[in-house]
Amino acid sequence: MKEDFKDFKLKPISKEAIPRAIQKAERYRLINQSWAAESICRDILEIDPANQQVMVMLVLALTDQLAEGVHATVMKAVHETLPRITDLYQRAYYTGIASERSGQAQLFRGGMGGGAMAYDSLREAMKWYEKAEAIRPVGNDDSILRWNTCARLIMSHAHVAPHTETAYEPALEE
Secondary structure (H helix, E strand, C coil): CCCCCCCCCCCCCCHHHHHHHHHHHHHHHHCCCHHHHHHHHHHHHHHCCCCHHHHHHHHHHHHHHHHHCCHHHHHHHHHHHHHHCCCHHHHHHHHHHHHHHHHHHHHHHCCCCHHHHHHHHHHHHHHHHHHHHHCCCCCCCHHHHHHHHHHHHHHHCCCCCCCCCCCCCCCCCC
16 A cells, blocks of 8 residues: 555644643744744644644744745745734734834845835835834833844845836837
8 A cells, every 4th residue: 555645644742742842842933944833833732732832833933934035935925924922012023023024035035026025015015114113112122122133134135125016118129
């Protein structure tokens, strides 16, 4: 009997294993194996779907992968996860993080129109950081630090600017 290599039934972890699994996911992020951290987060959320710490870690593990060029798939998963973060400050802050990391990935990947796309993502991040700043806990200036980082990225790269329309003139052969 031939086994279908695409038809595995995932094995659930126990509820008691969640704290240890969280530690493992954190370690995998630290050693740049965000795909492994993502997998562990998904396993935890299967058992504890409301775990806020793990949802945040999933967003971070996913956005860690943006530099690898899997932008559309990653951002789709990020945008599916962010609304599940119930704390309004954290949701705004991590939405900003996702947009900022998207902008950084576009900036460093380069390519035609990359500067304008990076600009749009960084400005989007800054708007989310401003929302987070307005509702931040006392003594928590993380959103201000991130806003400043985005501003500095924009200011230090001349090609990171709003998209400008240019007239298209096709070359005519004679």
